[in-house]
Amino acid sequence: MEQYEPNDLLIFARVAEAGSFSRAAERLGLPKSTVSRRISVLEDRLGERLMLRTTRRLALTEFGNQLLEHARQVAAEVDAVKALSEYRRAQPSGRLRVSMPSDFATLLLTDMLAAFVALHPAVSLELDLSPRRVDLIGENFDLVVRMGDLPDDAMLAARRIAVFPSGLYAAPGYLAEHGNPVAPDDLHQHDALLLLGRNSEAVGWTLLCGEQRWEGLPPARASANSPELLISLARAGAGIAAVPDYFAAPNVRRGELVRVLPDWRTPSHTAWLVFPGRRLMPAKTRAFINMVETAFTNVDG
Amino acid sequence: MEQYEPNDLLIFARVAEAGSFSRAAERLGLPKSTVSRRISVLEDRLGERLMLRTTRRLALTEFGNQLLEHARQVAAEVDAVKALSEYRRAQPSGRLRVSMPSDFATLLLTDMLAAFVALHPAVSLELDLSPRRVDLIGENFDLVVRMGDLPDDAMLAARRIAVFPSGLYAAPGYLAEHGNPVAPDDLHQHDALLLLGRNSEAVGWTLLCGEQRWEGLPPARASANSPELLISLARAGAGIAAVPDYFAAPNVRRGELVRVLPDWRTPSHTAWLVFPGRRLMPAKTRAFINMVETAFTNVDG
DNA sequence: TCATATTGTTCCATTTGCAGAACAATGTTA
DNA sequence: TAACATTGTTCTGCAAATGGAACAATATGA
Known part of the structure; x- marks a missing residue:
């Protein structure tokens, strides 16, 4: 620790407040031997006595009074911290x-x-x-x-927190221009909007239809690391994206997106x-x- | 210790100030392992994290910021105490x-x-x-x-600090009334002003003259526990007192006291x-x- | 005046907390 | 990209602080 331990300042403040080593020890939950020793150590570190102690009476030195001002402040801060912590524990804030x-x-x-x-x-x-x-x-x-x-x-x-079923979606304008796929293999002729994985590598598509399974990596027109961005891109007509149905739904309702290969679904998004x-x-x-x-x-x- | 150690608050303040565990440890003169542990303990006691630490960056929690206000104050008080102590050590004040x-x-x-x-x-x-x-x-x-x-x-x-040769002194008025002793045994017919010892017991007189020695406990007219009071009493004519020559001297010069049995001296006062x-x-x-x-x-x- | 209760200090076995090094994680630079 | 430097954390033998009891000193009350 540094040189003057605030711990000892706290103890000193409590002793001065209580007017007795024993009472201070009781309030602090410490044995009085420790209180006595800590005050002694503090005095040694400071190089001067803080209190003159008869077994009956306790008198602060002039220096002790000077120090008490600071020690009190430390004690006050400790009390404040305690109150703050208890308040925090009790209710979210x-x-x-x-x-x-x-x-x-x-x-x-x-x-x-x-x-x-x-x-x-x-x-x-x-x-x-x-x-x-x-x-x-x-x-x-x-x-x-x-x-x-x-x-x-x-x-x-x-x-x-949730798993969302997903499928392929594109803007009507895009499909009008590039044609509407009718089988998974048609996707190789389309612009794909791919999701970037953990290492910023494009993740290929997996399509499922009952027991059938199709995998492939269509040419990426663009890629992004979140489904939301893919939806934006798809809505702008940039290509076909595999996104959660739930998030595509409002766009579908507004006619901005349509489902591609409605029989096939893509792996769920988490x-x-x-x-x-x-x-x-x-x-x-x-x-x-x-x-x-x-x-x-x-x-x- | 209580519950929230101000020591740890100090360490926390230094870490927040330094922006790094290592630098704070260096300034505190502590191994960084200790700094790390103390912060962890403090967080456990408070029940909430104070700082989010990447190996490169250090970010205070909202709670950490709240706590820092109090921790800073503790650190400030410690600095003040240090300054106070050093000032005191340097010059008497x-x-x-x-x-x-x-x-x-x-x-x-x-x-x-x-x-x-x-x-x-x-x-x-x-x-x-x-x-x-x-x-x-x-x-x-x-x-x-x-x-x-x-x-x-x-x-x-x-x-x-000093040893003062002493002798018997009385006021001229007293001697005029009671007679001037010429030998130690004459003292038994005189009023003695005795010094009270440690246990408030009157201490008898010892007279010395070269190799000769006389001891006795003359009737006490009054007694006091300090030579100064005995001088006052003697000056007032209350009797004969054994007091330091040095302190009787001014009274002798003023004619208020005279030496009794000038050949004999009493044990020195310290x-x-x-x-x-x-x-x-x-x-x-x-x-x-x-x-x-x-x-x-x-x-x- | 003497016994009693209470205070601060001292003592020592026990335990806590420390210091230093090894480690893991993460930027930095060539 | 790979070696390096620097950070925070974890581990462990060991030293230092702890706390309960015994002690000494001193008011208090019968």
């Missing part, structure tokens, strides 16, 4: 920064988010719905929802809730995770 | 409360006291010259000059410098003691 795809928020979590805000008035929720892939630690996010791949970062933990470590989680984070999970177990078991 | 017989101050120490005040401008000297026997600890005295007996108190330490403990002495006290001792070695080596 503070800023909670969450990033998720905007589709995810609007389509799936609006009710849950509203309920969360209502239930935890001490939490101020900050939602980031930008499509970019945020830096969880660097930008101080508590939680991030990721689709598709989960980052293999030792500092991060993740929890699977949504992950990513957060930094799992060693000690703030109450606010724990509360949010729980609420997200119950929201999904209620929806699709 | 603060109040120095000293009690001594007024005769002692005026007859023997005026020059020395003036020199002390001049040499140590940061010390404010408070002299108590009251004849009463002060309570060293209870009244917050740093030093007390005592004549005759030294208190046998385990909490106190004492140093012998002056003691009493102070609380000797374990850790304030610089101001040490400086005063040194100056008193040199003053006396220069006078009567």
